[in-house]
Amino acid sequence: MLKTKIAVLVSGGGTNLQALIDAQKSAIIKSGEIVTVIADKPTAYALTRAANANIPTAVVCKKECAGQADFEEKLLAELKKAEVEMIILAGFMCILSADFTKRWENRIINVHPSLIPSFCGEGFYGLHVHEAALGYGVKVTGATVHFVNEIPDGGKIILQKAVTIQDGDTPEVLQKRVMEEAEWKILPQAAEIVAADIAANRK
Numbered sequence: 001m002l003k004t005k006i007a008v009l010v011s012g013g014g015t016n017l018q019a020l021i022d023a024q025k026s027a028i029i030k031s032g033e034i035v036t037v038i039a040d041k042p043t044a045y046a047l048t049r050a051a052n053a054n055i056p057t058a059v060v061c062k063k064e065c066a067g068q069a070d071f072e073e074k075l076l077a078e079l080k081k082a083e084v085e086m087i088i089l090a091g092f093m094c095i096l097s098a099d100f101t102k103r104w105e106n107r108i109i110n111v112h113p114s115l116i117p118s119f120c121g122e123g124f125y126g127l128h129v130h131e132a133a134l135g136y137g138v139k140v141t142g143a144t145v146h147f148v149n150e151i152p153d154g155g156k157i158i159l160q161k162a163v164t165i166q167d168g169d170t171p172e173v174l175q176k177r178v179m180e181e182a183e184w185k186i187l188p189q190a191a192e193i194v195a196a197d198i199a200a201n202r203k
Contacts, residue, residue, distance in 0.1 A: 005084050006033060014037075072097060076100075088109055105149075106194075110155075134165070139164070145187055
């Protein structure tokens with residue numbers, strides 16, 4: 001069976017990308033293959049991680065585009081060039097339009113650092129999520145991998161993993177634990193589930 005061609009979209013350091021690269025090497029991801037890594041800024045360290053793993057990269061700088069439609073048109077061109085069948089958002093800080101997400105229905109996944117529907121949606125990203133969880137006093141948080149639709153963090157849930165909040169946690173400490181115990185585990189697992197499904201249903 002042909003492997004599902006995956007694009008990983010990134011904005012920053014690329015720790016989740018690294019988890020995906022490692023999972024591909026260890027055959028946790030065996031039905032898919034990362035064929036391109038696309039960043040929305042040329043300074044994203046994730047590009048270096050991709051280069052180190054011999055994965056082709058591209059940059060589509062949103063600031064240099066005429067608007068959302070132009071940005072997405074350029075993104076689509078890169079995806080088409082690499083014959084991409086599935087997209088993973090790994091710390092990608094740009095919201096994608098309904099027009100874009102509809103084209104890729106059930107083919108875009110994202111990892112979010114909370115147990116959706118808690119602490120999600122517009123404005124909930126990065127440390128803000130962990131600050132909110134600690135501020136609210138919840139005892140358990142975690143991470144969620146979900147399909148991406150036009151609503152931020154609104155798509156169907158694929159996998160979730162809980163992480164216990166400990167006394168004295170700061171947002172930074174909690175962020176690291178959620179990444180290590182949840183995000184880096186369930187993102188590759190969900191990637192394999194979706195890639196296998198796409199490969200099995202390919203016309």
